[in-house]
Amino acid sequence: MAQRIEVRFEGLGGQGIVLASVVLAEALGVYQGLEAVQTSTYDPETRGASVRADVVSASEPVNYPGALRPDVIVAMSQKAADNSAQLARGGVLIVDPLFVERVPAVDGRVYRVPVTEVADRVGRRQTANMVMLGALARFVPLVSMASLEKAVAARAPRGTAELNLAALHAGYDAATSVAA
Amino acid sequence: MAQRIEVRFEGLGGQGIVLASVVLAEALGVYQGLEAVQTSTYDPETRGASVRADVVSASEPVNYPGALRPDVIVAMSQKAADNSAQLARGGVLIVDPLFVERVPAVDGRVYRVPVTEVADRVGRRQTANMVMLGALARFVPLVSMASLEKAVAARAPRGTAELNLAALHAGYDAATSVAA
Numbered sequence: 001m002a003q004r005i006e007v008r009f010e011g012l013g014g015q016g017i018v019l020a021s022v023v024l025a026e027a028l029g030v031y032q033g034l035e036a037v038q039t040s041t042y043d044p045e046t047r048g049a050s051v052r053a054d055v056v057s058a059s060e061p062v063n064y065p066g067a068l069r070p071d072v073i074v075a076m077s078q079k080a081a082d083n084s085a086q087l088a089r090g091g092v093l094i095v096d097p098l099f100v101e102r103v104p105a106v107d108g109r110v111y112r113v114p115v116t117e118v119a120d121r122v123g124r125r126q127t128a129n130m131v132m133l134g135a136l137a138r139f140v141p142l143v144s145m146a147s148l149e150k151a152v153a154a155r156a157p158r159g160t161a162e163l164n165l166a167a168l169h170a171g172y173d174a175a176t177s178v179a180a
Numbered sequence: 181m182a183q184r185i186e187v188r189f190e191g192l193g194g195q196g197i198v199l200a201s202v203v204l205a206e207a208l209g210v211y212q213g214l215e216a217v218q219t220s221t222y223d224p225e226t227r228g229a230s231v232r233a234d235v236v237s238a239s240e241p242v243n244y245p246g247a248l249r250p251d252v253i254v255a256m257s258q259k260a261a262d263n264s265a266q267l268a269r270g271g272v273l274i275v276d277p278l279f280v281e282r283v284p285a286v287d288g289r290v291y292r293v294p295v296t297e298v299a300d301r302v303g304r305r306q307t308a309n310m311v312m313l314g315a316l317a318r319f320v321p322l323v324s325m326a327s328l329e330k331a332v333a334a335r336a337p338r339g340t341a342e343l344n345l346a347a348l349h350a351g352y353d354a355a356t357s358v359a360a
Contacts, residue, residue, distance in 0.1 A: 018202055022220065029222020036224075039245050040202065042209020042216040048334075065219050065245055154228075157337035 003034075004058040005142055006067035009132065010083060011076025011099070013048040016129030020074070021053035023133060023151045024143070028057040031147035037065035050079060057142075072140055074132050075100055076115065092139050094132070094175075111139060111178050118174045119167055127167035134171025138179065145172060183214075184238040185322055186247035189312065190263060191256025191279070193228040196309030200254070201233035203313060203331045204323070208237040211327035217245035230259060237322075252320055254312050255280055256295065272319050274312070274355075291319060291358050298354045299347055307347035314351025318359065325352060 007024060009017045018040045029036030040053040054067035069088040075081040081100040084093050091108035096115040103110055113135045119128040130152060137143045148168060156164045187204060189197045198220045209216030220233040234247035249268040255261040261280040264273050271288035276295040283290055293315045299308040310332060317323045328348060336344045 018218075022198055022202075025220065025222055026228065029224060030228035033224040033227075036222040038198075038220045038222075040205065040218045041245075042205055042218075044209060044213040044215060047213075048206065048210035065221075157340075160337075 003142065004056070004060075004062075005072070005140070006070045006088070007055045007057075007072040007074070007136070007140075008052065008067045008070040008086075009054075009074045009076070010050075010052045010080030011074075011096075013051055015051070015076050016126060017051040017076065018053050019155070020129035020132050021055050023129075023148065023155050024136070025055045025057070026155065027143065027147040027151040028055070031150045032144060034059060035061050037062045039065050039067075050077065052080075072136065074136065076128075076132070078102065094135055094139065096128075109139075111135070111175065113171070113175050113178050115171070115174075118170050122163065122167045122170050124163060124167075127164055130164045130167035131171035131174065134168040134173075135175035135178075136171075138172050138175035183322065184236070184240075184242075185252070185320070186250045186268070187235045187237075187252040187254070187316070187320075188232065188247045188250040188266075189234075189254045189256070190230075190232045190260035191254075193231055195231070195256050196306060197231040197256065198233050199335070200309035200312050201235050203309075203328065203335050204316070205235045205237070206335065207313075207323065207327040207331040208235070211330045212324060214239060215241050217242045219245050219247075230257065232260075252316065254316065256308075256312070258282065274315055274319065276308075289319075291315070291355065293351070293355050293358050295351070295354075298350050302343065302347045302350050304343060304347075307344055310344045310347035311351035311354065314348040314353075315355035315358075316351075317348075318352050318355035 025036040025038035028034045034057045036057040072092045075095045087106045089107045093110045097112045098116045115131045118131045205216040205218035208214045214237045216237040252272045255275045269287045273290045277292045278296045295311045298311045317325045
């Protein structure tokens with residue numbers, strides 16, 4: 001059977017949403033041998049204040065690259081959480097409680113992961129996107145930590161690989177506490 | 181009339197193809213007030229050795245996010261140049277002669293810009309993607325240097341903005357010599 005997964009990251013400018021999608025697509029496409037397409041959309045009305053990026057991955061070539069019914073949504077703003085009605089049935093919604101006060105009713109699992117707080121604890125708020133990816137690996141079995149580690153190491157700006165990997169692992173651990 | 185442009189970057193892993201597409205999409209979407217969608221595709225058969233990224237921008241919302249008939253192709257590998265038969269009529273094909281020996285016949289303008297050589301001269305080969313963007317701005321009037329400068333400054337890893345901006349300008353200047 002064709003394995004297909006749609007992941008959406010949505011939030012605010014500066015949270016590293018686009019890079020999160022790039023790293024996830026590389027992890028799946030380059031290191032897990034799946035087809036993967038990454039898309040980011042820029043809406044002139046918000047002038048970068050609101051950012052959305054999708055990754056669609058499958059064991060067969062991906063026809064339409066955007067996420068139509070995301071299996072996973074990572075919502076890093078209230079607006080992003082409000083948009084999560086598109087979540088597929090039985091999907092996973094990850095929200096950062098720092099930005100999301102009201103979680104809408106969805107037909108799936110909701111996890112409140114303190115993404116930004118964890119990034120601050122790791123030492124730099126800009127690593128929030130790595131924390132998101134670690135949490136994702138905890139809740140989405142298709143996404144392997146080993147492939148994420150390789151993609152992060154390949155993508156991180158020089159001198160920041162160690163910090164980014166620490167944030168990735170901190171995200172996985174934080175998600176484990178939330179799930180327990 | 182609806183303004184629409186499709187730009188494709190294609191080349192090898194490590195050339196910064198994906199980041200080039202992200203910066204261009206932000207320049208158009210965030211700083212020029214256009215709709216913009218950026219897509220990158222990972223093909224497991226090449227395991228990251230071959231990379232393709234598209235930007236589609238328009239004055240109206242973009243329905244299909246991938247480039248079907250690119251108006252501009254930046255080809256940073258022989259394989260990318262070989263794929264350039266998809267170029268739209270009257271389009272622009274930019275090739276780096278370091279990687280592209282044979283340029284196929286296309287129904288458009290071909291510019292040989294020594295992208296990698298210019299990046300080396302600026303001081304770091306990793307800035308090749310900025311050189312590509314500068315050249316693009318020279319040949320594609322829709323893309324403004326002012327918006328690229330803003331997007332580069334926002335996107336560059338800390339401490340590298342100046343170097344990346346220098347590469348952007350060097351790309352514009354190199355393209356000017358080629359065009360003359």
